[in-house]
Amino acid sequence: MRVNYLSPDNLASAPQKVLEFDCATVDATALLQFSQDFEYTISKHAEIKGFLGWFTTDFPNGVVLDTGPGPTYSHWGQQLYPLKESLKVAPGDRVVGTITVSRDPDEPRFNIIELKYQVNTGLEQTALFNVGHVQHLDEGSKNVFG
Numbered sequence: 001m002r003v004n005y006l007s008p009d010n011l012a013s014a015p016q017k018v019l020e021f022d023c024a025t026v027d028a029t030a031l032l033q034f035s036q037d038f039e040y041t042i043s044k045h046a047e048i049k050g051f052l053g054w055f056t057t058d059f060p061n062g063v064v065l066d067t068g069p070g071p072t073y074s075h076w077g078q079q080l081y082p083l084k085e086s087l088k089v090a091p092g093d094r095v096v097g098t099i100t101v102s103r104d105p106d107e108p109r110f111n112i113i114e115l116k117y118q119v120n121t122g123l124e125q126t127a128l129f130n131v132g133h134v135q136h137l138d139e140g141s142k143n144v145f146g
Contacts, residue, residue, distance in 0.1 A: 005073065005077050005078070006052065006069040006078055007069055007070075008069045008070060010052075010069060011052070011069060012040070012042050012043065012044060012046035012048055012089060013040040013041055013042050013043050013095070014040075014041075014043065015068065016038060016040070018036045018038065018053070018099055019034060019036060019101075023057075032102070032103050033100070033101065033102040033103065034100070034101055035098055035099065035100040035101075036098065036099055037096075037097070037098050038095075038096065038097055038098070038099060039094060039095070039096045040094065040095045040096075041092065041093075041094055042089040042090065042091055042092065042093040042094070042095065043091060044091055045089070045090050045091065046088075046089050047086045047087070047088050047089075048083070048086060048087040048088075048089055048095070049082060049083060049086045050080045050081050050082040050083050051080075051081045051083075051099075051115055051117075051127075052069070052078050052079070052080055052081070053078065053079040053081065054066075054067040054068040054069075054076070054077075054078040054079065055067055055076075056068065079131070081113060081115060081127060081129050083125075083127055084127070085125075087119050089119060093119055093120055094119070094120055095117055095118070095119055096117065096118060097115060097116045097117030097118060097124070098115075098116045098117075099113065099114070099115050100113070100114040100116075101113055102114075104130060104131075104132055107132050109132070110130065110131050110132030111131040111132075112128065112129070112130055112131065113128070113129040113131060114126065114127070114128050114129075115127045115128075115129075
């Protein structure tokens with residue numbers, strides 16, 4: 001996993017939520033492991049070299065912390081989950097799959113991310129990431145996929 005600072009221009013489709021919860025009321029055991037299906041409709045010709053994750057937090061005072069790609073820098077950045085082989089896609093293609101997040105049994109502060117995905121009706125692929133192993137890229141980095 002790499003921490004990056006991307007522009008929305010780097011995205012091949014519109015983003016979508018994977019998980020939403022209220023920190024004040026969530027049952028913490030529900031966050032130990034969860035899965036969520038996803039489906040992205042590609043909006044431009046692109047070579048996808050990874051999946052990107054980030055979070056947005058709404059505070060009670062109306063302040064919003066959005067760590068996603070955009071003009072506002074946050075030291076949190078975004079998390080890039082690079083793929084072993086890139087995916088060439090075109091407008092209208094669909095990338096579908098499931099993300100599963102679970103605690104690392106050896107280090108409970110870290111997560112293990114499993115992505116199962118396919119483009120259109122192609123072969124399903126799996127990528128596995130230990131979120132405890134992080135590589136930070138410089139602020140403003142443009143070469144985040146290679």
